[in-house]
Amino acid sequence: METVLISGANRGLGLALAQKFAEAGWKVIAGCRNPAQATALTALQEGHDIQICKLDVTNPDDIAALAQQLGDEPLDVLINNAGILDANRNDLSSIDYDEWQAIFATNSMAPVRMSLALKDNLKRSPNPRIVTVSSEMGSLNQNLEGAIAYRTSKAAVNKAMQVLATNFASDGITVVPIHPGWVRTDMGGPQAAISPKESAEGIFLLASGLNNEMSGRFWTWAGTEHPW
Numbered sequence: 001m002e003t004v005l006i007s008g009a010n011r012g013l014g015l016a017l018a019q020k021f022a023e024a025g026w027k028v029i030a031g032c033r034n035p036a037q038a039t040a041l042t043a044l045q046e047g048h049d050i051q052i053c054k055l056d057v058t059n060p061d062d063i064a065a066l067a068q069q070l071g072d073e074p075l076d077v078l079i080n081n082a083g084i085l086d087a088n089r090n091d092l093s094s095i096d097y098d099e100w101q102a103i104f105a106t107n108s109m110a111p112v113r114m115s116l117a118l119k120d121n122l123k124r125s126p127n128p129r130i131v132t133v134s135s136e137m138g139s140l141n142q143n144l145e146g147a148i149a150y151r152t153s154k155a156a157v158n159k160a161m162q163v164l165a166t167n168f169a170s171d172g173i174t175v176v177p178i179h180p181g182w183v184r185t186d187m188g189g190p191q192a193a194i195s196p197k198e199s200a201e202g203i204f205l206l207a208s209g210l211n212n213e214m215s216g217r218f219w220t221w222a223g224t225e226h227p228w
């Protein structure tokens with residue numbers, strides 16, 4: 001049985017990913033900030049191998065405790081899914097710079113801290129993979145306005161994952177940022193193009209088939225390569 005660890009697994013895409021992997025017979029380690037309030041995730045435990053753990057990805061103590069809790073357990077796939085978006089993303093006249101830092105901490109730095117903290121567990125897998133949920137909004141190819149904090153945080157995490165892919169190549173760890181599609185979640189909104197289930201199914205297929213040759217490249221939920 002393979003094991004996946006998913007951050008932000010209590011709602012949105014993270015919850016759909018937890019469901020997809022669990023239904024496919026994987027062991028799921030599901031991180032969330034408030035396990036006591038994660039009712040949908042807790043309900044999913046029935047009939048599935050889902051272990052819920054407290055994980056605020058911006059809290060180094062939570063990440064260290066998680067790594068300690070895992071001990072020598074092999075980890076096949078790490079999905080850095082937790083993410084946040086600018087609350088006031090269309091108004092450049094009132095940028096909240098403190099919020100921008102918080103967005104960087106969550107979207108850009110936490111996936112690196114998670115990847116480094118869990119590297120030894122990943123190395124115990126025969127096919128270790130890190131999938132970081134980024135966004136097309138961070139692509140330098142996309143020239144659109146607004147959401148300056150979110151866009152730069154996703155551009156940064158794309159670069160960070162490219163660096164990690166190179167650093168981890170000698171350990172056989174595949175590292176990819178992905179665009180999950182425009183998804184109907186609290187973040188994506190009700191008008192978004194695809195359901196969390198559709199996105200999760202695509203990401204599951206992509207993660208299942210990832211290999212070293214695909215490392216350090218930017219992919220979409222549909223399995224196609226995305227321009228940086």
Ligand SMILES: NC(=O)c1ccc[n+]([C@@H]2O[C@H](COP(=O)([O-])OP(=O)(O)OC[C@H]3O[C@@H](n4cnc5c(N)ncnc54)[C@H](OP(=O)(O)O)[C@@H]3O)[C@@H](O)[C@H]2O)c1
Nearest residue numbers: 008012013033056057081082083135182183185186187188
């Ligand atoms: N939806 C889209 O169209 C879309 C498009 C491109 C990329 N993405 C990316 O997809 C990922 C998932 O987004 P979503 O649409 O599912 O968003 P969402 O519905 O807003 O859910 C975000 C999840 O991230 C968690 N989270 C936020 N900050 C966290 C932290 N510091 N520690 C741990 N968990 C934290 C939230 O937990 P709480 O419940 O505790 O807040 C929640 O579980 C994000 O990285 C997002 O940037 C989404």
